[in-house]
Amino acid sequence: xxxxxxxxxxxxxxxxxxxxxxxxxxxxxxxxxxxxxxxxxxxxxxxxxxxxxxxxxxxxxxxxxxxxxxxxxxxxxxxxxxxxxxxxxxxxxx
Amino acid sequence: xxxxxxxxxxxxxxxxxxxxxxxxxxxxxxxxxxxxxxxxxxxxxxxxxxxxxxxxxxxxxxxxxxxxxxxxxxxxxxxxxxxxxxxxxxxxxxxxxxxxxxxxxxxxxxxxxxxxxxxxxxxxxxxxxxxxxxxxxxxxxxxxxxxxxxxxxxxxxxxxxxxxxxxxxxxxxxxxxxxxxxxxxxxxxxxxxxxxxxxxxxxxxxxxxxxxxxxxxxxxxxxxxxxxxxxxxxxxxxxxxxxxxxxxxxxxxxxxxxxxxxxxxxxxxxxxxxxxxxxxxxxxxxxxxxxxxxxxxxxxxxxxxxxxxxxxxxxxxxxxxxxxxxxxxxxxxxxxxxxxxxxxxxxx
Numbered sequence: 001x002x003x004x005x006x007x008x009x010x011x012x013x014x015x016x017x018x019x020x021x022x023x024x025x026x027x028x029x030x031x032x033x034x035x036x037x038x039x040x041x042x043x044x045x046x047x048x049x050x051x052x053x054x055x056x057x058x059x060x061x062x063x064x065x066x067x068x069x070x071x072x073x074x075x076x077x078x079x080x081x082x083x084x085x086x087x088x089x090x091x092x093x094x
Numbered sequence: 095x096x097x098x099x100x101x102x103x104x105x106x107x108x109x110x111x112x113x114x115x116x117x118x119x120x121x122x123x124x125x126x127x128x129x130x131x132x133x134x135x136x137x138x139x140x141x142x143x144x145x146x147x148x149x150x151x152x153x154x155x156x157x158x159x160x161x162x163x164x165x166x167x168x169x170x171x172x173x174x175x176x177x178x179x180x181x182x183x184x185x186x187x188x189x190x191x192x193x194x195x196x197x198x199x200x201x202x203x204x205x206x207x208x209x210x211x212x213x214x215x216x217x218x219x220x221x222x223x224x225x226x227x228x229x230x231x232x233x234x235x236x237x238x239x240x241x242x243x244x245x246x247x248x249x250x251x252x253x254x255x256x257x258x259x260x261x262x263x264x265x266x267x268x269x270x271x272x273x274x275x276x277x278x279x280x281x282x283x284x285x286x287x288x289x290x291x292x293x294x295x296x297x298x299x300x301x302x303x304x305x306x307x308x309x310x311x312x313x314x315x316x317x318x319x320x321x322x323x324x325x326x327x328x329x330x331x332x333x334x335x336x337x338x339x340x341x342x343x344x345x346x347x348x349x350x351x352x353x354x355x356x357x358x359x360x361x362x363x364x365x366x367x368x369x370x371x372x373x374x375x376x377x378x379x380x381x382x383x384x385x386x387x388x389x390x391x392x393x394x395x396x397x398x399x400x401x402x403x404x405x406x407x408x409x410x411x412x413x414x415x416x417x418x419x420x421x422x423x424x425x426x427x428x429x430x431x432x433x434x435x436x437x438x439x440x441x442x
Contacts (some may be wrong), residue, residue, distance in 0.1 A: 012157040070198025
C-alpha cells in the first residue's frame with residue numbers, strides 16, 4: 001500500500017545581496033571591528049585591528065561589541081559601521 | 095485537497111518505507127516518526143485554526159522561518175494528537191521571541207534542552223503529566239509535545255547548527271505540567287491569568303535530583319536544594335542566569351504545612367544558594383588572584399528571587415525534588431511564557 005507524505009524540512013530564505021567591493025589596499029581606510037561579546041573576543045579583534053593598523057596603514061578603527069553572541073549586531077551599530085567604515089571584520093572569541 | 099499546503103509530496107511504497115527513508119534523510123531525532131500525511135497535517139491545522147502559511151516564528155540569524163504547515167508536519171511526525179497542536183504552536187511562538195535567544199540556545203556547545211512547563215486548564219484536558227515519573231517516558235502528551243519542538247528545531251531551524259558537546263536526554267523531549275496546589279501557579283507568577291493556559295519555555299540543563307528523606311523542617315529541605323544550586327560548574331554561579339526548581343509533593347507538603355509560599359521559598363533559596371568568590375577563583379572560573387576578603391564575598395546562583403522558576407510537580411511518593419540551571423546569561427536567553435491560543439480547548 002503506497003503512502004504519500006509531506007517533506008518536513010525547509011530551506012533558509014534567500015535574500016539577494018551584492019558582495020561589497022574589495023579594497024586593493026587598507027591604507028587610509030577605516031576598519032569596523034565586531035566582537036561577539038564572548039570572553040576574549042574584544043581582546044582578539046582589537047589585537048587584529050592593531051596589527052592591521054601597524055602593518056597596513058589603516059586610518060582608524062571602530063569597535064562594536066555585540067550585547068549577546070546569540071543575536072545579530074544591533075541596527076544602530078550596523079548603521080554606524082555602514083556609514084563610518086570602509087570594511088568590517090567580524091570576530092569570535094571564547 | 096491540499097488546501098494551500100506547499101510542501102513537496104513524496105510517495106513511498108509503504109509506510110515502513112517512509113519511516114526508513116526519513117531516517118536515511120536525517121529527518122528524525124533518531125527514533126521512528128509517524129509518516130506526515132496530508133490528511134493528518136490538515137487535521138492539525140484545523141484544530142489550531144491556522145492557515146498553512148501563517149508564520150509562527152523564526153530564527154532570524156539563520157533566515158529560517160517556521161510556518162504553521164511545517165510545524166504541523168513535524169508535530170505529526172512526533173506522534174502528537176491534533177489537540178496537542180495548539181500547545182506546540184504556543185511553544186514555537188514562545189521560543190521565537192527575541193529574548194529567548196533561540197539561535198544561541200539551539201546552537202551552543204552547552205547542549206541545553208528546552209524545558210516546556212504547561213499550566214492552566216489545558217494540562218488536565220490533554221492529560222499532560224504533572225505527577226509520577228514526571229520527566230520520564232510513558233505519557234504521550236508530554237513525550238510528543240516536547241519531541242515536536244525538537245523536530246521543529248532540527249528540520250526547520252537547521253540541525254547542523256547544534257554543536258552540543260554532550261547535550262542531554264531532555265533534548266529528545268522535555269515537557270511537564272505543574273500540579274495544582276495552594277501555591278500560585280508558575281504562569282500566574284509570570285503574569286498570566288489563572289484560567290489562561292500557557293507554556294513557559296526555559297533553556298535548561300538536565301535535571302539535578304535532590305533527595306532529602308529525613309528533613310522535616312522546610313529550611314532543611316531548602317538548604318539541601320540550595321547546596322545543589324550553588325555547584326561551581328553551572329552558568330549560574332557567578333553569572334546572571336535563571337534557575338528552574340521543581341519541588342516534589344512530599345517536600346511541598348512539608349513546606350505548605352508550615353505556610354511557606356512560593357515567594358518565601360524563592361527568597362530563601364536566593365539567600366542560601368551562594369558561595370564565596372574564593373571558590374570561583376580556586377576553580378579558575380574567576381582568573382583574578384585570591385585576595386583577602388574573597389572568603390567573605392558571597393556570590394549567588396541567581397541575581398534575584400524571582401529568577402527562580404518554581405514548579406510543584408512529581409509523584410506523591412518520594413522526597414525527591416530537582417533543579418535545572420539555566421543557559422549562559424540572561425542577556426542571551428530568558429525564560430518566556432506564552433499563552434496557548436484560543437483554538438485550544440480550555441485555553442484563552
